[in-house]
Amino acid sequence: MLFNSISFAIFLPVVLILYWSLSNKNIRFQNTLLLVSSYFFYACWDYRFLFLLIFSTVLDYLTGLKINSEVSNSKNKKIWFYSSIFINLGFLCIFKYYNFFVDSFSDALSLLGIKVSFNILQFVLPVGISFYTFHGLSYVIDIYKGKIEPEKNFVDYSLFVSFFPLLVAGPIERASHLLPQIKRKRVFNYSKSVDGLKQILWGLFKKIVIADNCARFANIIFNDFDLYPGSTLLLGAIFFTFQIYCDFSGYSDIALGVARLFGFELLRNFAFPYFSRNIAEFWRRWHISLSTWFRDYLYIPLGGSKGGVFFKIRNTFIIFLVSGFWHGANWTFIFWGALNALYFLPSLLFNNNRNYLDTVSKDRFFPTIKEFFQIIITFCFTVFAWIFFRSLSLHNAFLYISKIFSASLFSNPYFPGIGLTIPTIVFTLLLIFVEWIGRESQYGIQSFLLLSPRAVRWTFYCLIIASILAYNGGDQQFIYFQF
């Protein structure tokens, strides 16, 4: 059930009306309704993996209780803790990485002249496994470290893991942030609901109008890149850059907006990353829930940026390589991670990584010339890295890049399907404009035209809806569903 589908458009209001009609009753009814709805939502994807989700939920729930009850027995406590980690990551590795490891091992052996063949398992990747596994892991780790108490109510805990807006593609929530909201009585708030609807609208616009249409061109170009000149390949890379941003941040906007309709505030996942002034700032603004997860549960336990230069470099590479690997079982993702580590290291080593904590050009409309060039340069580095992310193999990625940096870079670009290219470019420029104006808000149109008369605001929203209906880019899957 995609967020931009008719079935979801029916599912959401039904659940919403039932939910708020129970608001005067015991909170248990509301949470149970949400949990059942979430399982139904997940089962619409693939009912077979519902059992895996429930198993993972039960495992972490029991682990949390056991760890807390074994306070005096540190050995048992560790057994429970590491068993949970091992089982959760084990499922993730089998479903996501088994074939990758087998293929890579086989390729490595063949380089040594040893030919072996292993059984390749035809696994269907359970939707959302990377996300709900990390939910569970963060819960168990926080209990183990004594940061939170285990949740005794199974329904509440299950809802934390399976809440449908964030179930299949995040944001990756923390128990300390979401569980208190689940346990607290929610009261309907008109302003927050309107805000939620606006964020959903903006998310749909980014996903349907921009991401899906950019995807069409990016796919045409990347799939047959040897046919096109360097200028077109550069265009393809830029299309993909906006595709992945609008696809993923659009999904996150819809997830946050839907959650707000139910009275929940989820963790923000994107903070206008393409306006970043350096790579360190980019990583504070891109997929925030994942990068902070890795920071808190991997980087800091490894020592973080404490220790000597070697440890800083080591820890940085580990984080980015693991982050790349999290995205998928392909050397391209690992290379993408390594490249970002190389980008990040200078800031870290020169202690510039904590610069630019505020919004760019705060309280000003125009950036300074320095800021403008910083943004452009950071954007260029990002585009370059995305080429590896998008390519099917490292070989293809290097070929793609070599073609960009050839004489054909200065030839006229070829616009596949020019009739649709121009509206896509126009809407992308509009997106940049709106998000630049709204960069101090939670999402692009949150404060847009807020001081204008209602008719003006509503006309703007109507035009967004009209553009969604007019420029539907076809049923493109959300990119991060594959992770």
Add this chain to the structure above:
Amino acid sequence: MKKLIINILKFVLFFILIVTILGLINYKFTYPSNYFQLPTKKKYVVIGDSHTECSFFDYNDEYVNLSQSGEIYFYSYLKLKEIFKLNKGIKIVFIDFCNSQIDKSQDSFFWSNDSYLLSRYTIYHPFFDYSTYKLLLSNNFNGTLKAHFNSSFKGIGNIIFNKNVLQDKLVGGHVQLTSVLNNKSINNKHPSNSFYSSKTNLCNLDKIINLCNSNNVKVYLIRCPLHTKWEYLRNDQLFDDIRKKRYSKIDFLDFKNFPINSNEFADYEHLNKHGAIKFSSFFYAIINENLLNQIDKQKFIEAKINEINNFD
């Protein structure tokens, strides 16, 4: 919650208002009022889809080919309606009538092909009535909405950039094909051996005929030369039945068997430039020999074709 629902309903009404305004903007400001005005000498109009589009070049000042590739009878009807309003000198209309047009696939082609719907909607939606919107929305709700908003945005863009949304090609006209029939020519759009007659497309042909009658314009159904191996000729029996039962009172000029060599076809159903010259020349010659006043026009045509065959 009640306040939210009420405001959502108000917003929906506001949205409908905006939709209507967008449609009006598109129509009022981008459609020149004399778009369908033809030069006054035009008396003979050829209308239809790609078959007549490729087969007939404009012979002289009196003839005009307004056929367009992919045009189903619904759009031909709308086009003729506007043309008759502005061109009272039109005396005769030749309408393309061949085996593919009686086929059921024409109905779904009307509404199920999003690209087709989008391209035609932009030009013709100012002339749609309630029944047309109902037909399109009930058969392809998403595609119709997409076409409506897409054309509205194009219209706004054309207003801003002072462009005419209508290209001169959009009314129709003779197209010269330069390709030649070969092994790669497509001939499998209808793989099934079962053919069913169209409902909507034939109803719109009826409307065209009635429109012509009400404007005192003589109608001729015309079938252009077709390759003997064209796949849709498999429904010739059905075609013949429909023609006799439904259009027995309309003169039918059948040039299916006009001798065209394979290298004069662009594919199995369209004439290329050479075929068009050969056929058009023949057609206009027999028109000048008083074909339209013959009692048995088809016999006259066949006799003339036989003369050519004997000569060859």
